Amino acid sequence: MTHTLILDIGKTNAKLLLINEAGEVLAREVQANEAVQGPDYLELGVAALEAWLLRCIPALPQRERIAHLHISTHGAAFCAIDGERLVLPPMDYEWDGYGAHREAFHRLADGFDATGSPDLPLGLNAGLQLYWLQQTQPAAWQRIRYWLPYPQYWAWWFSGVAASEVSSLGCHTHLWLPERQQPAAWARRAGIADLFAPLRPAWEVLGPVKPDLAVRLQLPTTCQVHVGVHDSNACLARHLHAVPHGTVVSTGTWCVVMAPGGTAAALTPGRDELVNVSVEGGAVPTARFMGGREFAALCGGADPALATLAALDELLAQGWAATPSFAEAGPYQGQQGRVWQHGLVQAAGAQAVPAHLRPALAALYGADITAELVASLANGAAASAPVVVEGPLAGNVVYNTALSAWLAGRRVLRSTDALEGTARGAWMLADWPARARLSGWYEPLPEVGQDLQQRLHRYRNQRTALLVSI
The missing domain is CATH 3.30.420.40 (ATPase, nucleotide binding domain)
Known part of the structure; x- marks a missing residue:
């Protein structure tokens, strides 16, 4: 019997759950999430989560049976990578320092009829986050290879393979056209859509855990990492x-x-x-x-x-x-x-x-x-x-x-x-x-x-x- 390791990152807590083929939970670990004040904006605590994963996964029972790793996270969070490392940490969606850029973004963005995304407060529209970073962080922007939704960032961290996924691109981001199933026109014009990784289904396998990371985490080198999913849509998928x-x-x-x-x-x-x-x-x-x-x-x-x-x-x-x-x-x-x-x-x-x-x-x-x-x-x-x-x-x-x-x-x-x-x-x-x-x-x-x-x-x-x- 093989097991599945789930990384479930909510806004308040992150959880690791080890689940067997019968759907029974064998182990559970919980870590409180804390935002970090960066030099320019409030960031999600990626470094703390990495340290927690490196500490907790090697202590899980029956690690040798873990065959699959799947990830669910909250929305309104994107990570910029250059192919090897994080370039811009994800913004905490409760930060609200966009100033006049918010109004400029609303003039550019496709309307609700096209994206199904309302104009939300704070940073709950991820498109606003990316637009603000494009305008205010030009040097870092030049180094970006991919913008990854938060579940796919962690899938990349484990596997080294970059991907995008529709439930994360389409969760009130202003970045996706649900009916047409393609990036929003404004995101294409701004060059943001060019930085999306290849689109793959949430259930698809990206590949095994990176060999060096598998050693550090004491996971089988055959453990397969899946693309990952937006948390509300993970809930929907089960029904x-x-x-x-x-x-x-x-x-x-x-x-x-x-x-x-x-x-x-x-x-x-x-x-x-x-x-x-x-x-x-x-x-x-x-x-x-x-x-x-x-x-x-x-x-x-x-x-x-x-x-x-x-x-x-x-x-x-x-x-x-x-x-x-x-x-x-x-x-x-x-x-x-x-x-x-x-x-x-x-x-x-x-x-x-x-x-x-x-x-x-x-x-x-x-x-x-x-x-x-x-x-x-x-x-x-x-x-x-x-x-x-x-x-x-x-x-x-x-x-x-x-x-x-x-x-x-x-x-x-x-x-x-x-x-x-x-x-x-x-x-x-x-x-x-x-x-x-x-x-x-x-x-x-x-x-x-x-x-x-x-x-x-x-x-x-x-x-x-x-x-x-x-």
Whole structure:
């Protein structure tokens, strides 16, 4: 039996997972990610991740059985290499020092109708990052051989083979035309598209781990490195064929709602709605918000495990509510989040809520925004297809109860897989399409009693009225 090593780099943490052919996790290592202030911009901590990999991989059990290595990372991150080394470190997408270059970029970039990329805050459009670097780092720019999306950078670090991949090029970058499946016109005119490495599928093998690196990592010289994938699209891949046309709700730092059965025509870019690109190249209508970050803000330090049905009952009885937004992204970006009791705004915000009720409010708020986004993408085949919830909130009883009530009429499933969707999707892509239809980790959300359902609908109507009143 051989094993697959998954490197899963999220914005908050990086994880190494050793998974056997049966899909069981044999070992797990976690490293917190920290940005580094470089001379010109805030950088992702590449050096720290390299040191962690060099330290942790040689300590993994059963290394001699590792036959595949697959990588999943967050989006909005690109690395410039000269063929042998990193030339420009990846920018942290939360840095916002673009100044007048942002406006100049928006004048150049193809429109939303072509790219499916809205104009996002901070550095969440990777095309803006690359444009700014082209304008401000001319000497370094001359040395660039390839611009690699973050998953493909790490695949290159392991294998020495450079590649590009559609799910990373097409995740709100302004660099890709999803319908035409080619680089954006502005990126071609600017010479940026000329620096993209050859396009290869996420599941394809690039080659073995570099011999000298295999020795340092104590990996077999036959261990094959795959191209890699954008993390949200790794989550989508695991359900793409198991639940055809299903709308996938991937929860985490970002809560991303993806409707491969929907149509992009009705998307509203100002609400952080966009077109993602699946690993198979299909355009995927998508909406999102920073649910994990907003959940933490509303918890205000309280233990998330306090989100119980008893707490939900007490929360509704006391008249608490929350209106968006508590992060700089999502359908209500730019709007100040507020906490209310019996229709009166609370100056202390989340801290006004009793600590034992805050996690229930946070979960209720997350379910509220999720239900709104699912409804906004409910067109075409997505209008009647099942909804699949996965990630941390899939195990939250308050979130699931509210979502079940607010999506009544839709078949709503939750993933019971103990392994997070990004890692499971990457594992499946290490043997694609053979693993594409694997399932067995779905269960329907429980139906909600009539009394609680009515109370939850009253809460939602109240939240809508409060938003209108602001």
